[in-house]
Amino acid sequence: MKAINKWPYFFALPFVLTYLAFHLYPTMYSLVLSFYEWNGIGDKAFVGLQNYVRLLTDDPLFFKSLYNTFVIMIMSIPATLLLGVTVAYLTFNAAKGRLLLQTVNFLPYITTPVAIGFIFSFMFDWQTGFVNEMFIRLGLLDEGVYWLQEPWSAKAVIALMIMWKHLGYFMIIYLAGMTAISQDIYEAAKIDGAGPLQLFAKITVPLLRNITVFLVVTSIISGLQLFDEPKLLYGGWSGSTQIGGPDNAALTVIWKFVDESFISNSNFGYSAAIAYLLFVIIILFSIVSYRLTAGKEESR
Amino acid sequence: MSFGKGKSRSSALLLFILFAMLLAGCGAGPAGSNTDSQPSPAGTDAGTAEGDGAKDPKQISATIKVWDWDEAFHETMIPEFNKLYPNIKVEYTVVSNTDYLQKLQSGIVSGSDIPDVIMGEVGYRGKLFDLDILDDLEGAPYNFQREQMLDYVVPLMTNSEDKLVGIEQQIAVAGLAYRRDLAKEYLGTDNPDEIEGMIKDWDAFTAKGIEIKEKSGGKVLMLPGLLDAYFVLNGQRGMEYIKGEDIDLTGKMKPTLDRLFDMRDKGIIGKLENGSPSWAASFASGDYLFYPSATWSPKWQVAANDKDGSGRWGLVAAPEGSFTLGGTSVSVYKDSKVKEAAWAYMNFCYLSDEGTKIAAEKFGFLPGVKSFYENNRELIDKGSEFDAFFGGQNLSKYFVEKVVPGVSGQPQTKYEAIVTQAFKTLYPLWTKDASIDANTAMSKYIDEVKSKARDANVK
Numbered sequence: 001m002k003a004i005n006k007w008p009y010f011f012a013l014p015f016v017l018t019y020l021a022f023h024l025y026p027t028m029y030s031l032v033l034s035f036y037e038w039n040g041i042g043d044k045a046f047v048g049l050q051n052y053v054r055l056l057t058d059d060p061l062f063f064k065s066l067y068n069t070f071v072i073m074i075m076s077i078p079a080t081l082l083l084g085v086t087v088a089y090l091t092f093n094a095a096k097g098r099l100l101l102q103t104v105n106f107l108p109y110i111t112t113p114v115a116i117g118f119i120f121s122f123m124f125d126w127q128t129g130f131v132n133e134m135f136i137r138l139g140l141l142d143e144g145v146y147w148l149q150e151p152w153s154a155k156a157v158i159a160l161m162i163m164w165k166h167l168g169y170f171m172i173i174y175l176a177g178m179t180a181i182s183q184d185i186y187e188a189a190k191i192d193g194a195g196p197l198q199l200f201a202k203i204t205v206p207l208l209r210n211i212t213v214f215l216v217v218t219s220i221i222s223g224l225q226l227f228d229e230p231k232l233l234y235g236g237w238s239g240s241t242q243i244g245g246p247d248n249a250a251l252t253v254i255w256k257f258v259d260e261s262f263i264s265n266s267n268f269g270y271s272a273a274i275a276y277l278l279f280v281i282i283i284l285f286s287i288v289s290y291r292l293t294a295g296k297e298e299s300r
Numbered sequence: 301m302s303f304g305k306g307k308s309r310s311s312a313l314l315l316f317i318l319f320a321m322l323l324a325g326c327g328a329g330p331a332g333s334n335t336d337s338q339p340s341p342a343g344t345d346a347g348t349a350e351g352d353g354a355k356d357p358k359q360i361s362a363t364i365k366v367w368d369w370d371e372a373f374h375e376t377m378i379p380e381f382n383k384l385y386p387n388i389k390v391e392y393t394v395v396s397n398t399d400y401l402q403k404l405q406s407g408i409v410s411g412s413d414i415p416d417v418i419m420g421e422v423g424y425r426g427k428l429f430d431l432d433i434l435d436d437l438e439g440a441p442y443n444f445q446r447e448q449m450l451d452y453v454v455p456l457m458t459n460s461e462d463k464l465v466g467i468e469q470q471i472a473v474a475g476l477a478y479r480r481d482l483a484k485e486y487l488g489t490d491n492p493d494e495i496e497g498m499i500k501d502w503d504a505f506t507a508k509g510i511e512i513k514e515k516s517g518g519k520v521l522m523l524p525g526l527l528d529a530y531f532v533l534n535g536q537r538g539m540e541y542i543k544g545e546d547i548d549l550t551g552k553m554k555p556t557l558d559r560l561f562d563m564r565d566k567g568i569i570g571k572l573e574n575g576s577p578s579w580a581a582s583f584a585s586g587d588y589l590f591y592p593s594a595t596w597s598p599k600w601q602v603a604a605n606d607k608d609g610s611g612r613w614g615l616v617a618a619p620e621g622s623f624t625l626g627g628t629s630v631s632v633y634k635d636s637k638v639k640e641a642a643w644a645y646m647n648f649c650y651l652s653d654e655g656t657k658i659a660a661e662k663f664g665f666l667p668g669v670k671s672f673y674e675n676n677r678e679l680i681d682k683g684s685e686f687d688a689f690f691g692g693q694n695l696s697k698y699f700v701e702k703v704v705p706g707v708s709g710q711p712q713t714k715y716e717a718i719v720t721q722a723f724k725t726l727y728p729l730w731t732k733d734a735s736i737d738a739n740t741a742m743s744k745y746i747d748e749v750k751s752k753a754r755d756a757n758v759k
Contacts, residue, residue: 040405041431054754061751127571127578149573149728235398242724248751262402264718264752266427 034272040261044269051273062274064248065256066281068155072230072252073223075159076166081215083163084170085208089200091171092178102175106168113165117232120161124148148233151249158250161229170215177211178204213293220289224282227254253278361387362641367395367404367415376662377655381648388641397421397628401428408433416642420466420629425456426716434465434631435639442632442643448651453668455538455709457629466629467650468668470595470659473703474535474625475617477593477602479586480691482520483614486512486589492616492693496702502533502559505619509568512589518567524588526727527574529560531592534723535623538708542715547758549719549746554738557745561738564730571731580605592618594625595666595699598686613690615698622707660684666696673700715753722748 034051036044055062091101108116123130124147132144147153185203194202230250234242243259244251251259253274261271368374374392381390393415395403401424407414420428428434437444446454446464453468480490487498487508499505509522523529533556541552563569570588572579582588583605593602593615602613630650632642648655656672657679659665664684666672673680683694710716726748730736736744750758 039431040409041433059751059754122577125577127576128581146728146732149732242728243721244725246725246728248725248748259752262405264721266405266431 030272030275033269034276036269038268039266040268041266047269051270052277055270055273055277061248061251062253062256062277065244065251065253068248068250069224069226069252072155072159072162072226073220075156076162077216077219077223079159080163080166080170080219081212083167084215085174085205085212087167088171088174088178089204092175093196102168102172105171108165109168111165113228113232116161116165116229117235120157121148121233124157149246151246154245154250158226158230158233161233162223162226165229166219173211173215174208177208181207209293213290216289216293217286220285221282224278224285225254226252227258231255231258358386360385360641360644362638363389363391364417364636364638364642364645365413365415366390366392366417366645367400368392368417368419369394369397369400373649373659373663373665377649377658380655380658381645384648384654385641385644388644390645397423400424404428404433405431414633414635416633416636416638417646418631418633419469420631422456422472422624422627422712423720424717425466425629426712427714428631429459429465429712430714433634434459435634435636436463436465437467437632437643438464441640448670449668450670450704452538452624452704452707452709455540455711456624456627457668458711460544460711460713466631467646469628469630469650470665471668471699471704472594472596472624472627473699473707474532474592474594474597474623475615475699475703476532476590477597477690478590478614478616479588480612480614482586482589486515486520490614490691492614492698495614495616499616499619502563502619506563506566506568509563510566513568519587521570521588522563522568523590524570524579524582525572525574526560526564526569526731527724528592529563529569530556530723530727531574531625532618532623533559535625535710536618536621536708538624538710540711542711542713542719545756547715547719547749547753547756549749549758550742553719553745554742557738557741561730561741565734573728573731584609592623592625594627595664595695596626598689598695599664603686603689610689611691614693615690615695617702617706622703622705624707624709660696664696666699715749715756718752719749722752 033044035046035048037047037051038044087101087105091098091105094101122128124132126132126144126146126148129144129147131147132141135141136144145153147157181204185207186199189199189203230245230252234245234250243263244255257271257274257278259265260267260274366374371392371394374390378390378392382388397419400419400421404414404418406412418428418434435442438446444464444467446457449457449468450471452473453471454464457464457466457468459465478490478495483490483495487495489495498508505522512520512522534553537552537556539552541548560569570582572582583591583602584607591597591601598613598615602609606612630646632639632646636642649659650656650667651669653671653675656665656667656669657676659667660672660676660679664686680696680700681694684696687693687695722745726741726744730741746758750756
């Protein structure tokens with residue numbers, strides 16, 4: 001009988017142990033915690049499903065945070081996809097400066113979120129912000145718009161932050177996809193008389209479907225976990241510590257989770273229930289978005 | 301390939317080491333453990349405000365951990381403290397006040413490093429006091445007595461069970477800082493006593509505001525924003541409106557909202573958000589006459605935001621009484637293994653005659669302990685570093701004589717931060733939309749607090 005080769009298991013062991021200790025155990029512990037009431041320090045009290053029941057029946061702020069998260073995602077994801085593929089197409093076909101275009105567009109993606117929060121909070125400040133200043137000088141406004149304190153414009157600014165940050169990443173992924181498309185197809189289409197717009201719409205976009213599926217699914221997963229941008233937009237100033245933006249219009253699910261755990265309250269059990277509900281929502285939406293974007297063949 | 305016996309042994313050893321490393325990473329030692337602690341003899345009376353009661357300071361040998369955001373303070377105080385307590389090593393870690401409570405909770409849950417001396421900034425103090433992690437300073441080994449502190453700070457230092465779990469780092473009473481140039485132009489004087497007479501109550505303040513607004517053609521207003529006015533009005537009404545799970549928000553806030561909305565509707569308050577870039581810039585631009593100003597504000601707000609404004613500022617008591625603005629309590633972690641040493645340091649820095657004198661001279665800190673004001677009259681008369689910035693006005697003297705007597709401390713509960721946060725969430729909408737009146741705002745305010753304090757009965 002052939003002896004079992006133990007070496008592969010041995011070399012995989014550090015990862016497996018680390019995974020068990022720092023990933024699987026906390027994940028399962030959070031699930032257990034969601035059935036308790038606990039402030040993180042005193043004794044835990046078992047409450048069964050009460051945290052979930054309360055969350056779904058008696059916490060309008062949870063639904064508001066979920067609504068805000070979806071609205072911001074709807075505002076940002078399709079626009080970023082469209083802009084990403086367009087910019088990638090233009091960059092891919094640029095005769096000169098391709099590297100420069102790639103670098104410039106990718107820079108926001110590697111900029112620290114704190115800096116992005118500062119930049120946008122200064123830009124959209126209603127009195128001293130560059131945006132209002134520009135509109136007033138152009139004669140388009142008499143008085144500055146209260147961008148960050150209007151519920152809808154607050155969401156729009158957050159969506160803009162996401163688009164600005166992720167455009168470069170989307171562009172790079174689309175560029176990688178475009179490189180993989182055979183030039184023969186383009187040449188054949190050109191011989192058949194296809195123009196640049198037709199090449200883009202009939203060849204590039206359909207052949208990038210897998211890339212789009214990947215970007216949509218990952219954007220929905222990360223979009224549901226949105227936290228950095230709104231938090232930093234409203235916490236970037238030295239003295240400003242507004243939670244959730246104006247009338248909670250910028251409160252996202254993860255911000256609500258953090259607020260319940262560490263800021264307004266110390267309800268670790270309740271926060272764990274929020275995290276698990278979000279986990280279920282992410283799974284559902286990942287499946288739905290995959291089925292919708294992948295087409296019949298892939299989703300079968 | 302298969303393992304030989306030797307290989308088998310070495311791989312088992314490696315496996316064991318890996319496990320050991322992992323377990324070591326997961327399981328830190330008991331919270332606050334400190335092996336070099338040698339508690340001082342029982343019955344140490346370090347609790348006396350004079351700080352000279354420890355039987356023999358040199359006998360206490362320990363290392364204490366302090367988390368604070370004020371690095372400069374500890375850099376100055378530790379060497380002075382070590383002259384009296386040479387065997388107590390103080391290790392401070394700079395932790396931002398905005399992350400403080402989160403880091404503390406995470407540390408306690410994970411069993412990692414916990415400070416022996418804990419700071420409680422007013423923004424999260426109620427929550428901190430509610431966590432039941434702080435020692436009662438009126439019990440052993442501290443035996444401190446609340447009567448030693450100024451009366452108004454006692455509610456700020458006690459938890460909902462009336463246990464004294466913190467001492468005030470410095471008094472944070474507040475009045476109104478004003479621009480002398482604007483006061484001269486629109487009020488005809490920059491003398492604080494005369495201005496105080498002109499704005500004795502809020503009706504007079506509002507009337508003057510309307511007058512100034514008209515005179516300046518709407519350019520100069522009384523206060524920069526609703527939150528600034530809220531700090532004054534709300535701080536003047538320190539009361540026990542939260543009892544257990546019952547929050548009488550209307551009783552506490554309705555008079556404040558009525559007054560706020562009246563001033564907003566009469567156009568005497570600006571539209572700036574407290575802490576925003578435009579708010580900071582307004583100190584120098586001279587569009588607003590008054591700013592709430594606590595003992596710490598001359599350095600951190602006025603001088604910081606109006607760098608060329610030396611001599612341009614004055615301080616006056618607010619209409620209808622004083623208020624508190626900000627402030628930090630100092631406590632001992634209840635599972636600390638070095639309580640006597642931690643208390644010795646706290647006692648030296650914030651209560652003892654030697655320490656408070658140094659803090660007052662170096663940093664302008666006015667402590668919360670009564671004895672300081674009995675023993676150090678000359679320090680108060682001497683003035684502080686920022687008096688020149690305020691046109692030579694003796695700020696310490698003004699705070700002690702004019703502001704402290706009328707102030708009331710707000711009792712701290714776990715819901716205090718939620719009430720303040722809810723206001724911060726809503727006031728920009730009330731600034732923007734003048735059609736919202738005080739009644740509508742009150743009902744919105746109650747809903748907002750209810751949504752965060754779900755176990756509470758809010759009315």
